Amino acid sequence: MTLNEKIYKWLDDRFKLSELLPPIVKHPAPLNVVSNPLYCLGGTAFLCFLILVVTGIFLAMYYKPTPAEAYKSVEHIMTAVPMGSLIRSVHHWAANTMIAAVMLHMMRIYFMGAYKKPRELNWVVGISLLLITTTFGFSGYLLPWDQLAFWATKIGTGIAGSIPVIGGYISLILVGGNDIGAETLTRFFAIHVMILPIAIATLLGLHFLMVRIQGISGRL
Amino acid sequence: MALIEVEKHEVEEQKPEPVRVRGLPFFPHFLLREVVVMCLIAGGLIMLASIYPAGLLKPADPFDTPSPIYPEWYFLYVFGFLKFWTWNIGPIPAKMIGVTLPMVLWYGLLILVPFIDRNPSSDIRKRKVAVALGVIALIGILYFTYFSIVHH
């Protein structure tokens, strides 16, 4: 018995690998999915999400969410931290690519009619994912605390605040006071690194579970 | 992504296929291709990041409004629509419409798509209305994005 076989047997004895693996490993991926690159878009969005998690964790090790320190810490990441500029720039590009991929993925679902019975609820989960993804972008935009960050957020929260009925509450919850300031920054940080990641992980779990149960739609 | 590939064959199992199942074996061919694609995307991102690093302007100054303030590109259409819509409808001020339509109403409509479109066919030739509406919405979003850049 080679070492590989020994390891396999050890795991097989405990986790029934020989029952679990074949259905995953042996089955062919259908040709219409394999040959059409439009089916890659969901996976591309997910890959970007994973890259964002990894680069985001590195950024969080140096970033300081206070008005006095935020800008300086980002500047420090860009100039002094080894590979800091690369990590932050990859975070930036992965975020934009993810949003583009999610939008194109949604267009594929729409124009292929893949939201129809039985996939209605997965479309609803999908729209929530779209909302979460763009909110990720909105909350991340403020964090560097430069001129663009500050003023774009001021206008953005102003627009959200003028939505009838709920707008006032939205802007109060987001801004946490009368003007963009320390409260806003810590809130946006909490939203960006705690609330949204938990929300998106939950919804992605649901999304993939539903695709798993219902299979990929499509006529051949 | 392996997780997702898992169910791709499940379609094959559920539908009794008259023809024999044609496809790419998941292991190793499909997986290899998947890994290659992932490497290409990751490589592309790293290349973009090194050529166009993320920017950082001057520190935030609440007393100095800079002149062009652009939001992220995916919010531009909201700004564009807000600028575009200048008409009050009865007692409803134009600004309220300009904010509500592209955010609340648009997302409300999007969520309801599967419940509005009751046509069971997924053949693109048999869903002309849905496709036409989709194309109109797409052109609208692109137009308002363009509008927000031009009328800054």
Ligand code: HEM
């Ligand atoms: C974070 C964002 C998202 C990720 C990572 C994601 C990921 C995926 C993946 C990997 C698939 C498998 C098929 C494929 O890739 O095309 C899929 C299927 C699907 N997605 Fe998404 N998705 C996201 C957002 C959305 C959005 C915004 C919508 C629509 C509003 C949506 C609706 C659907 C539906 C209905 C399916 C089933 C398609 C079918 O059976 O053909 N998803 N998603």
